[in-house]
Amino acid sequence: MNTNADLSLCRSAAVLVVDDESGMRSFLQKALEKHFGLVEVASSIERAEEIRRRCHFDLLIVDVKLPGRSGIEWHEALQDPNRHSDVIFMTAYAELDTAIQALRAGAADFILKPFRLEQMMNAVLRVLKRRQLARENFLLRREVTRYLDADTPMLGDSSVIQRLEAVITRVAPTPSAVLIEGESGTGKELVARALHQQSGREGPYVPVNCGAISPELLEAELFGHTKGAFTGADRARDGLFTYASGGTLFLDEIGELPLAMQAKLLRALEQKKIRPVGSEREIPTDVRILAATNRKLSDEVKQHNFREDLFFRLNVLTLTLPPLRERAEDIPQLAHYFSRKLSSDLGLPAVPFSHEDLRAMQSHSWPGNIRELKNFIERCILLGHLPLDELRTPELGAQAHAAYPSCWPLEEVEKRHILRVLEVCEGNKSAAARQLGIARKTLDRKLAGWQESAETSELDKSLDHDELERLA
Known part of the structure; x- marks a missing residue:
């Protein structure tokens, strides 16, 4: 392994080796178990298929020449759209036709025997990195459908923001869980993104709004599911824990989790393993957890709405974001930033702010916090003037x-x-x-x-x- 990112990528992967030579199986199993979360071996396609029916594997390392059916004829694995696994074929016969057949069958890579362990590990890493890239592309498409202020920086020169940025810089590189509390619209996701961006983790940042997913589907969304696990599950699907492998999973509005789901999440965090809905096996995970809520979770624990053990597991460090009314000195900077950005996005001229305008904004209570301020500035640009009456008390x-x-x-x-x-x-x-x-x-x-x-x-x-x- 060349980097910590490579180690993290391998630790969260499951591998199945299929070879009729016991020496090769033993050699690869011992070598791969040092780096991978799960390694299984089989001597034939039939035995491998039995194992595959109870476990999902990210990678299959398969010998082409096997007793009975050859590796290239393993259609159940090579053509399964619901439980896709990448395949590396091995062969002792350096024939061009064999290589072409393997690639046409869906091989991700092809390696000749005898090989050095370094050659095999390089091939494995190439395949896993391509698989991770496919997952990240999926997440990118998923995020495009959501409205996120991903490009909004943390702005402000107030002392509270300066202290917050110092804490983020200090704790971001650690793997510790962080609980982010604050009123709606205070920028909790901005803090989560900043923690991920400064963490040095190679995996993706995966946000999920726990309150926006029905309780019946939340477990499958987080942990994944097998084909037929429930009505409508016409194909298997990886969960967000899997997509976030090596990166950060941001659980927004975690206070909305049902108690039954809280217990399953706690187990996943403590064991660092997840069990897809409908599956009998557990999958190792390597995910940094960030959680956010606009509630006071300690109060929710007292009212028996939130599990105390899960609260302690998440509450390694709590960052409390101040409402905008408590950092009014930052409002002019935020207002000018939103004005420039939104005027560019809308293709309309920015509305100039006078000293009176900014003082009026600073004296407003902003119950919706930064989100409300942003919407107000957008309304100003659309109208071509500042509707200052909105900012006054009744x-x-x-x-x-x-x-x-x-x-x-x-x-x-x-x-x-x-x-x-x-x-x-x-x-x-x-x-x-x-x-x-x-x-x-x-x-x-x-x-x-x-x-x-x-x-x-x-x-x-x-x-x-x-x-x-x-x-x-």
Whole structure:
């Protein structure tokens, strides 16, 4: 084995050797058992088929010349669409016709006897890497059908984000499980992706939303199933644990797992083996587990909604993501990022943000967190302006709605706008003057003039006179 990735790839694979020479079987079994999770041997096609009926193998190493049927005639294995195994043929006869027949039969590789162990191991690794690439292509196609912010980086200069990034850098290279807690929309999957990307693991990142899969199908989705294991299982299928081999499996919304499934997941994590639905054998796995939830799992344990032993197994390290309202200083950076990205994606011009706009965003509670902010920016780009009334409390929203009747003259609109800017700037007249683009003296003069005329102005009856007096 050349690298840790090669070792990981082999540990999760099952191999069946078929050769009528006992010396060759013994030699390959001893050599392969050092690296592979499961190695079985057989002396004939008939015996190999018996073994294959109870076990699924990733790789078959088969001698071409066998008693009874030859390896090339093993149609059950070579043409089985439900339990596909890659095949390496061995032969002591260097005949071109034999090699052509083997390749036409579906061989992944062909090796001549006698061979050195290094030759065989190189052939095995080539085949397994091609198999892994096929799995990754499957996952890529699967992810294209999902809406994921895979390219959204973790943004923010707040102290909480800086600490979070430091922890990610420290724990990412370890194989330890990580539990990610936080409200919906806080970026839990971004953290999971960052942990995988910095882990150095060669296998794929496989996300699965536990709450989006029906409880009846969840076990088959995670562990795979055999043909006929349940109604509709017209062919065998690998599970997401298998596809994530050598990589990371991200279990999103793990708090939604039914208790029965929690027990099966716990066993898989402790034994590092999975049992496909309908199968009698267990398959070794090499997967790093990350889990996320918008619930407080410790509370779920107290309420007997989540198994305590599974919680302890997942809770090696817990990362708690803060809601956006607790890191408001990061909102301008996030808003500008989403504006650039979404305007490019939508083919529409970005909407510029004024200081007032950003302050309004920072004062909003954002119950939907980063996801809500992103959707708001997208709506701004589609509308061509900022619907700031959406960001106000119900009281402020009602005032803002009543603040601009169509019958008002321009000077009254100016007055209400200036008062709104002062409100956003929390009464700081210097900051309000900068935002408005006027001199501080001009602002003072306008406020003083409005205070003097407030008692006689019919439209000013709706204004807060005490506030005007304080601002002046």
